[in-house]
Amino acid sequence: MKESEIKIIGKMDDESREEFKRETVAGLDREVEKILSATKQFELPKNEEDLRIIEKINIWLEEYFKNIGAEEFVKKIKADQFVILQENDFVKIGHDMFDSDWSHHHAKMMPGMDIVFVKRLPETEKFAALVSYLHEAVHIESRFKLNAFVSKEGVEDPRGMHRLGYSIKSTKKGKDEKLENYDYFDGLNEAITQMITLDILRQHGQELERDYSITPEEQKNFKFKDGYMGYEYVYMVMLQKLAENLNQNPRDYNKKFNKNIFTGDLMFLRDVEKVFGKGSLRVLAFMGSHPPHASDLEMIKFFEGYFLTEDENERKEIVEKIFSGEEDKGYFEKYKKRAEK
Numbered sequence: 001m002k003e004s005e006i007k008i009i010g011k012m013d014d015e016s017r018e019e020f021k022r023e024t025v026a027g028l029d030r031e032v033e034k035i036l037s038a039t040k041q042f043e044l045p046k047n048e049e050d051l052r053i054i055e056k057i058n059i060w061l062e063e064y065f066k067n068i069g070a071e072e073f074v075k076k077i078k079a080d081q082f083v084i085l086q087e088n089d090f091v092k093i094g095h096d097m098f099d100s101d102w103s104h105h106h107a108k109m110m111p112g113m114d115i116v117f118v119k120r121l122p123e124t125e126k127f128a129a130l131v132s133y134l135h136e137a138v139h140i141e142s143r144f145k146l147n148a149f150v151s152k153e154g155v156e157d158p159r160g161m162h163r164l165g166y167s168i169k170s171t172k173k174g175k176d177e178k179l180e181n182y183d184y185f186d187g188l189n190e191a192i193t194q195m196i197t198l199d200i201l202r203q204h205g206q207e208l209e210r211d212y213s214i215t216p217e218e219q220k221n222f223k224f225k226d227g228y229m230g231y232e233y234v235y236m237v238m239l240q241k242l243a244e245n246l247n248q249n250p251r252d253y254n255k256k257f258n259k260n261i262f263t264g265d266l267m268f269l270r271d272v273e274k275v276f277g278k279g280s281l282r283v284l285a286f287m288g289s290h291p292p293h294a295s296d297l298e299m300i301k302f303f304e305g306y307f308l309t310e311d312e313n314e315r316k317e318i319v320e321k322i323f324s325g326e327e328d329k330g331y332f333e334k335y336k337k338r339a340e341k
Helices: 016-044 048-067 087-098 123-141 186-203 205-212 216-224 229-245 250-263 267-276 280-286 291-295 297-307 312-322 331-339
Strands: 004-010 082-085 108-110 115-119 144-150 154-166 167-173 179-184
Touching: 004 016, 016 082, 016 115, 016 144, 048 082, 048 123, 048 186, 082 087, 082 229, 087 108, 108 123, 108 167, 115 123, 123 186, 123 216, 123 331, 167 186, 186 205, 186 216, 186 229, 186 250, 186 280, 186 291, 205 216, 205 291, 229 250, 229 267, 229 291, 229 297, 267 280, 280 297, 280 312, 291 297
Parallel strands: 004 144, 082 115
Antiparallel strands: 108 115, 144 154, 154 167, 167 179
8 A cells, every 4th residue: 555545534734644644554564564474374385377377467457458548557466466375274364364254255355455365276267266366456456545534632543444446445433333344335346347357358268268278168157157247237237227318338338437446536426326316326335235245136136126217116115125124334324314315
């Protein structure tokens, strides 16, 4: 993380603000060093193919950024940003160090740290492994921003927020003044990240077959293993409606979503409320706020129905179903406040 990626919220003179930023970056660097030191004993050595893939990913990303007019945002990805692990060690590190269940993931990137933990997959899943590498590399390339809060006394406040691409992770006070963690736009972010990943690989299909012995059939059949397919489908339904109502070509409007995951320009998301009404951005933000959404077919159908229907009353009924059981953390209350403005 760079100092330029940090925004300090709270009263503080310029000198103290810059010092606080330096301390924040230094603290994160120490945390990264501590994590890497603790995981070193489990890390598998990178083989020739791992190094070749990482170098190839840099070439593909540089080409992709140029094609979407975002070449000034591309970052060089280094091999030491990937920590390769056996499956049991991958799951154990997720549980012990990050208090998270990684059993259904192939790789996890730590926002701000730009470190990716990768599960070593068998040789028979070569394309899935390549998707994991590239998907997490797209996350590394995505625009990152950290909002750090300071109290009136000028000390760090436990609240905070960071954004990676479209995804927002926020820690703030909920009911009874307890600190709560909130996730917004995670489904949208994963959908676009995965679609960029698969688009890049499709563009290099012949290369994959020639250099990595990955057949077109293997690439085609990956859709049955794509854990983000539900999010991708909802995004495409919404995109089609947005483009249609804004008199734009869906392909061109999709390019805007793809480019801005890297540039950080999110103002155009206001188009969602222009087309679907007040509160609709809160609905989109909620998709993916709980990891099970990705595999919950009923929930995916609710989101699909919300963005497909033209009937405002039906949309309100679907919202009730989407936010059912969410009263404890206030997601539904935030939607209602926005919808009633």
